[in-house]
Amino acid sequence: VFWAAACIWIINNFVRSTLGKALNAVRDNEMAADAMTVNTRRTKMIAFLFGAFWAGVAGGLFAHVLRYVNPGSFGLQKLAEVLAMVYFGGLNSVYGSIVGAVSISLLGEALRPLELFKWIIIPLMLILVMIFRPTGIDRLPGIRCPPTGATETNPDRGRCSMALLARVADHMTHFFGGLRAVHDYNLQIPGGGPDPGLIGPNGAGKTTIFNLFTGIHTGHRGANPPGRAGDHRQAAPPDRLPGSGPHLPEHAVSGAT
């Protein structure tokens, strides 16, 4: 119990830190994570060593309980069982893993009278979970968007964030030197509306709009260039423009939409 509690506490601490979030960033898109200054090689090494450490602890405890270790105990069936726990509870969720481990263990015990048939029922349930709840049973619908408390029925966090961002698009304009990349862009999406999409040819300014949303580019409000009537904010200084000046972490931009 002590080791289980310690494991949960340490993993929970780690995944909530920015260092831990780097694991998610590398998993989602390694190239984008690298562009955001994440040391991808170090991050992958940490993930491997961290997983190996806890697997070692679990193996040590397993041997301590059974007082006997045999490679046969860690065959394909054990691998499938552990993977089933993770998928069943929910990927990328500490509590989902706990829910999955407890559920599969209890289910295994409850189906013990069926003997071999339980290995038909459990994978069948796993397949149903993967079809109807791909993110696991831990992720229930109706998540809340932290900044406003608005409810999004779709469990996809990205969509929720996009809807929140789109509400702040208020007559945005952005210049790269003398080039007007975005001109008086305005977008209002009512709460609970359809998911927005941004379509345009190459060079239309899609990426710049996203960089304005996320605050990477400062931009300014109004249709006119900086310094003229209608300008409410200063444009980005020249040293923040891509390709000019040193590339610092806070200057990292999204390279593609």
Added chain:
Amino acid sequence: MTVLEHVKMARYSRISYGLVGAFFGTPKRHREEAAIEAKAHTLLK
């Protein structure tokens, strides 16, 4: 990952707490994380 987490990730190379801080939630880690979050919120606003 949320938009806030993406923006926070841009401060990755400025983090000075190590793995011990990330694992055990040291006061230094909490201070730095709070500063990163405040900076990210400012950028998003």
